[in-house]
Structures are given as structure tokens and as C-alpha cells.
Amino acid sequence: MPRSKLLLEAVSFAVLVALVWIAPHHVSDFHARELASVGVYFIALLGLAILTGYSGQISLGNGAFMAVGGYTTAILSVDHGVRDVWTIPIAGVVAGIAGLLVGIPAVRLSGVYLALVTFGIAVAFPQLLKKYTHFTGGTTGKILTLPKAELGVHTTPNRWLYYLSWAIALVLLVAAWALVRGKAGRTMQAVRDSEVAAVSSGINVALVKTLAFGISAFYAGIAGALYAMSVFYVNPDTFPILLSIWLLVGLAAGGVGSLAGLIGGAALVYYLQNHADAVARWGNHLPGLSLDPKQPGIPSIIFGAVLIIVMLALPAGVGGLMRRVLRPLTSRLYSRS
Amino acid sequence: MIVVAFTWAEFAEQVAAGLASGAVYASLALALVLIFRTTGAINFAQGEMATFTTFIAWSLMNHGLGFWAAFPIVLVIAFVGGIGIERTLMRPFERGPVVSAAIVTLGLALVLNGLMSVIWGGADRTFNGGFSTRTVKIAGAHISIQYIGMVAVLFVLVALLAVFFRFTKVGLALRAASLNPDSSRLVGIRVGWMFALGWGLAAVVGAIAGLMIAPIESLGPDMMQVILLYAFAAAVLGGLDSPVGAVVGGLLLGLVITLLGRYVGYVGQTLKLPVALLLILALLVVRPGGLFGRVAARRV
């Protein structure tokens, strides 16, 4: 990689760090928390980008790995008195192990079958949470304590969540960048583009694919832990199947260009997850349309319509990404010198 | 594991119930396979489409029509609706990647689900089906006529589809269009409309599944959601591109999870779904293309 490009990436990263640092000084406490959530989705998207964008494996179930992370944090902090900050790495590792376990059989599957199996896992996981009540709190789930600033930082819980999420997100961004720009990234993309050629070039395809699942799940687990901390509770509905779908949409929308570009995708995911009513109010400006966001069914219609419109409106991004499950656009920044 | 008191008569009744729900999974799986084979898409909206048409049947019956009078009307509506969805929503993704199309169908599922809540409300409703709920006594077991009817409907459906695909010109054209769209275009087959026809047929088959299950499950916007998952599982089990596989997979799955839920106390109601998925995952590891699928295992 030429130095000029490395320099450009270093400068971009510095700008990003600066933006992350100053942003909370210019927004309300509530908005800081919103931005914290964007950081959380960003982490999840980084993991999905490694799995889908680089190793070419589709996952409709990364929300389930987030759930594993979220529950790890909840169980450790509520039942075992571990301080929530320290549960975050553990949540990542536990989810990562779950990812490896899923990755092993997934190695044998491709395309549609893998999509359906991961979808199935995401759907079935809440059932497991409901079954093992003594461990997970069943349908009520677990209530976490309000996060409190630690490590010598003194600020509001929302701003604390913001700094924590983004500090972790930036570290994980650098880690992901270091991973994909070198030999490991090349190896994953080789597997994605041609398995036979990868094997003949000496690559252990099964190992690479399984590890990609593990790494992706590690990221999701960290995101899940932070998510649980930021909503103060977990229950089987905290990580719905739709979350996994939004992540894929976020990857598609944000994945054009660079890993840092996923922040845009993360913002989209956050907005879609939380602001159906805003979309409804916006829709009411259209002539002849009168939507009551509180009426049952309306949010669902809006979610669905937005999903369809996003897919239709972003043919370059979304279609491009999906085609590049064989060849992602995300690779461009790192491979074109 | 707790084994519940066992009698052969009850076992036979459980088998009948399992096959009946299996017949519904099989029909919906068949609808999924129809779309997958013709267009290569996974249709996550198949369940909500079926529920929607079932609600239409419910409305018609509320206006005084009998079940069997509403039945053909609903199927025609489903057919037209299926074609309409393909021509408008799915068409831009015909040549696009599979996952984009799948996400669009998810969006469609959400829209339909919301529409049902808005139009018919979220409350569950009872739905009187076309078969008597009385039982007949066969070898000491009380088997519901409804169950027998459900399985019979499945077999009639399969027979009709087989005749359609094998012996009609349109059926042949549809198969050709899905196998090789480009060559089919060259011989004058209107491939786009064949895809639409695939969606139309799938909507009809799904509608039948909805009409069969509604008397058992109560009718609400979410009625088909879990059933759709079982249908996916059944389709994957049989091999996504195999109609025979869908039927066998559906019946097998219905049977296995009914018996597991009844006789293996630990599995019960909550774990039925995870256990079913685990079994299928295990099968896929051995046979990545399902029982009847054509996807060969890749050796790497």
C-alpha cells in the first residue's frame, strides 16, 4: 500500500477521533445517548462487514450474537455483581465462542442456505431465552442498574455511555482495519471470491470461514453488551429478528467505500429502529396521507415500506453490496492503491 | 426427560395431528419452493400473504358466504395478488442478488402485517373451516375429520401441480424460464410473466395453507409467522429446489415436532422450534442440499 494512502487513512481517522471527542459538547444529553447507540450499531456493523463483506458469508442472524453479548453482561452484572464495564470484553468472548460454534457447521453451507440457517438461529434464540428461565429471567428478562461513569470520568450516564461506546468503537475500528488490510483480509477475500483457488493457494477455507464467524460474533457481542447497558434491561424481545435485518441493510447502505463509512449505515439502523413515528409524521406532509403513529399496525407498515424503499433507492449500495458478497465494495478502499 | 403415559390410540391421534399440521407446513413450503425455483428468491412474506388472504375469506364468510363458496374466490384473489406483487415490487430485483430480494419480501411481510392490524384489528378471531371437527373412530383412535381433510387437500394440491408442470404448455414454459431464462427468452417465452406466474401460484398454494390452518390456530395478523418458520425448515429439509422435498419435509417436520412436543417433556412447547432447527442444521451439515436438493457438497 502506498504511503500517501496510509497517510490519508491516518488523517481521516484523526478527524474521526476529533469529531467523536467534540460531538458531545455540542449536543444535549439525550442526543449524546442517541449518538452512543449509533456507536453501538457501528460496532455490530464492523463485525458484519468482516463476515459478509470480507469472508462472503451472509448472516441474517447477527442480532442473536448481540443477544448473547447483552445477556452475558446482564447476567454477570445483575446476578454476579460484576461491574458492567468489565463484562463487555467477556460478552465479546462469549459471543465469539458462540459464533465459532455456529461457524463450524456454516462452513458447509452457502448463499441462501446459510442465510436461512442464520435466520433460523436468530428466531430460535429468544425461545431458548424463554426456556432457561432461572438463567435468563425468562420473558421478563433482567433489569440492569443505571450505568455510572467510571475509570475516573465524571459525567452523566448518557454521556458516559457515549464515551464508552465510541472509545470501544474506535478501538475496534482500528482493529478491524488492521485485520482486513493485511494478510488476513486478503485471505478472507480470496475465500469469498474463489474457494477452489483459495484452497489451491494453500488457504484452509473452513478455518478462515469459521474464524470470520467468530470475529464477527465477537464484535456483535461487544455491541450487544453496550446495547444492554444503554437500555438498562434485556429480555427476549430486546434483540428481535428485525435487528439482524436492519444490520444487513445498514451494511448495505454504509458499506460502500470504507469501514468508517459504516457509521452512516449505523445511523440509518438507529433511525429505523427508533424513529418510525418520525417517518409517520414526515409522511403526513404528503397530500392525502394521514397516519397515526400510535395506531397498531402503522409502525410495522412504516418499517416495511422504509425497508422496501431503501432497497429500491440504493441499487448501487445495496445491490452492489449483495453482488459483492462475492466482491464487496468495502474492499475497494483497502485494495485499490 | 419425562415420558408421559402412553397409549397406542393416543399415539395414532398425535400422528394424525402431526401429519395435519405437517400438511400445512408442506403447503407453505411448497409455495416457498415454487418461488425459489422460478425466481431464486426467498419469500419471507409468504406467511403474511397467506394470512391476508385468509382474512379476506373471513370477511367473505362474514358476509354470508360459506367456506367452500369463499374458497375459489380467495384463490383467485391470491393468484392476482401474487402476480401483482411480482410485477411491481419484485421485478426490479429479478436479476439482482438474492438477498436484496429477500429483504424486500421482509419489508412486504411487515407492510402486510401492519395492514391486517389496521383493517381487521390485532385481536384473534375464530375461523370456521370447511371440514367437520367431529372425529371418526379408526382402530380405537379418534381421528378428526378435519385432519384427514387437511392431508387430503395437500395431496390434491400436489397432484394438480404435478399435472400442471408436467403436462401443460404453460407449466413447461415456467420450468424452462426458471432453468434458463436467457435461452427461454430466445424461444419466445415471456420470462418476466413466468416469474409472475410462479408468484401467483405460490400465493394460491399459500392461501390454501392459510385456509387450512385458520380453524386450528385462531386467525390474527401473526397467525402464520411461526408456521412460516416451520415451512422454511421443511423446505430446507427437503432441499429448497425440490417440491417433493417440500412435501416430505413438511409432513416429516409436522410429525416429528408434534411427537417431540407431546412425548418428550423436556422439549415441550417452547423448545419445539429450536429443536426442529437444530435437527435441520445437523442434516444440512451431512447433506448441504437437503434431502432431495441438487446442491452438491463442496469439497474444500
Place this chain on the structure above:
Amino acid sequence: MRAVPLLEVDDVSKRFGGIVALDGISLDVGAGEIVGLIGPNGAGKTTAFNVITRLSAPDSGDVRFDGETLLRTRPNAVVRRGIARTFQNVELFRGLTVAENVRVGAHARRGEHSVDDVIYYVGISSVRHRLADGLPYGTQKRVELARALASSPRLILLDEPAGGLNHEEVEDLGAFLRRFRTDFDVTILLVEHHMGLVMGLADRVHVLDFGRKIAEGTPREVQADPAVIQAYLGTAA
């Protein structure tokens, strides 16, 4: 030279369902040789390549490299034993640049040739930072060759290297392969339809037809063999 074959395929059979792709094939390649594997379509040439590189397991028989069986070597470890290959329909890593493709080949490098050397040698320096996808077909074939060479193999299997090339390119390829056998000290086994190339290049030729070996010898001997003429005329008719 024939005393110590580098590669020995010993009575190998492979069937797919009811189709016998390889029916008791034996062949050998001596160190430093250029050996052609020819035969009409469907003769089993690519299957033979897949068996040698372990992408496909034979039903019976043995494949030995340097006197030791290859059948206990995992598919991804074959390259580390010194066997690299190209593919009939060009299997490049399309989302990677040319240089990155070659670098992946060098992950399993055994010898001293650097990625840059190989890229220069194969003549793709000018496109080294371009994505592999979208390059002209002939260039893609060179990239594939460079990727295979980057592992410094002792034996390289080329699956139809002349396929899709024009007349001039084929002549260049022949000269290139002869040169690079010496420069890289490598043994070459190639499947090829282009008779002119094989006959002018190969030291020896094995002829397959319907999964069986029907002839073996120097290009001149094979060309005169009635069974070979029969096989080719039979499919041409």
C-alpha cells in the same frame, strides 16, 4: 530422466454417480519435463487435475509426488508440497488487485521468488494495482499463472493455458513456458486443446479418452497412433 518420476498417478479411478470419469489411469511426469495431457472433451483431463491437487478424492489408486503419496495431504497443503495449478475457467480473486492475487499465492511460498519478481516476469507490472475483475481474459490468465508461480512450485499444472487466446498470444505462450521452465526450474503438466501448442512444447504426451489412457509417447509418436486418431476423428465426426 524417467528413472525418478516427480509425479506418479497410479491406476486411479474416479466415478461421479454412474459416470466413470477416470478408469484406471496411470501416468507419470519426470522432474523438469513438460508433459501434455490431451484428449477429446469429457476425457477426464480436468478430473485428473482435480485428483492430483486433492480437490477431488479418487475412488481407488494412488497419486505420488516425489515418491510419497499425496492422498494423505489436505487439499490446502498440496501447494506447500510444491504443486500449484491454474484453472480452466480462470479462478481469480476478483475483488483483489493483481498484486494482491499474486501475494495470496505467495502466502504458501516455498522458494525465493518475490511477488514483484513474478509480476515482472509474467509481464503484468502495468496492471498490478488494478482489480483482477474486468481485466482482459488473456491478462487474467497471466495473473493466474503469476499467482501459481508465486508459491515457487516444483510442479505446475496448467489447465488449458491457451484457451481463449488468439494465435499470436498462443505462440508467445509457448515460448514463455519453455523459458520459464528453465528460469523457475519447474516441471509442467498441461491440459491443452490447442494441438499446435502441445505438439511444439511437450516432451511427452498422455492421451485420455472416456476416462481411459489410450496412448503415451513423444508428440510425434502419439500423433501417428491409430487409437489417438480414432479418438479425435470419432468425436469430430
